[in-house]
Amino acid sequence: MRYCGHCCHWNIGWPIRCRFCARGLEGRLCARHHPNPRDPRLVFCGECGELLEPTAHAKFRLLPCLVAGLLGLGTIAIAGFIELVLGEENFGMAALIMLAVLVVGMRLVFQMLPPGVRSAMADIAAFFFRFLFVAGNKGRR
Numbered sequence: 090m091r092y093c094g095h096c097c098h099w100n101i102g103w104p105i106r107c108r109f110c111a112r113g114l115e116g117r118l119c120a121r122h123h124p125n126p127r128d129p130r131l132v133f134c135g136e137c138g139e140l141l142e143p144t145a146h147a148k149f150r151l152l153p154c155l156v157a158g159l160l161g162l163g164t165i166a167i168a169g170f171i172e173l174v175l176g177e178e179n180f181g182m183a184a185l186i187m188l189a190v191l192v193v194g195m196r197l198v199f200q201m202l203p204p205g206v207r208s209a210m211a212d213i214a215a216f217f218f219r220f221l222f223v224a225g226n227k228g229r230r
């Protein structure tokens with residue numbers, strides 16, 4: 090989720106411009122939407138030479154990171170719990186529900202995080218997937 094410092098709206102996902110007031114949220118943008126560094130001394134776009142918009146409006150807020158982190162942990166906890174409770178009786182069913190919970194939860198989390206954090210989260214999620222499945226399969230044999 091991205092906060093616009095100009096109109097004070099939260100944007101879902103990680104848009105390059107605010108969806109409520111169209112201000113640039115990625116550094117300083119030119120008319121052709123190229124992101125440039127936030128340096129206030131810059132005047133022209135480094136990509137195309139268009140005039141840059143006067144200010145950047147992206148603001149870092151800790152809250153979405155915290156919420157996303159908690160949501161991610163909660164999702165993994167719920168998925169692990171389902172696996173533990175249902176895995177004894179019906180492993181295929183448990184794995185299916187677990188998968189659904191993880192997919193929905195992680196999609197929500199990804200919506201709130203910057204793209205760089207997303208790829209790291211994807212790696213962690215993949216690791217947990219493998220861990221849970223390998224542990225579950227070992228228990229069966």
Ligand SMILES: [Zn+2]
Pocket residue numbers: 093094095096097098107108109110111112
């Ligand atoms: Zn805005």
Ligand SMILES: [Zn+2]
Pocket residue numbers: 119120121122123134135136137138139
């Ligand atoms: Zn440009």
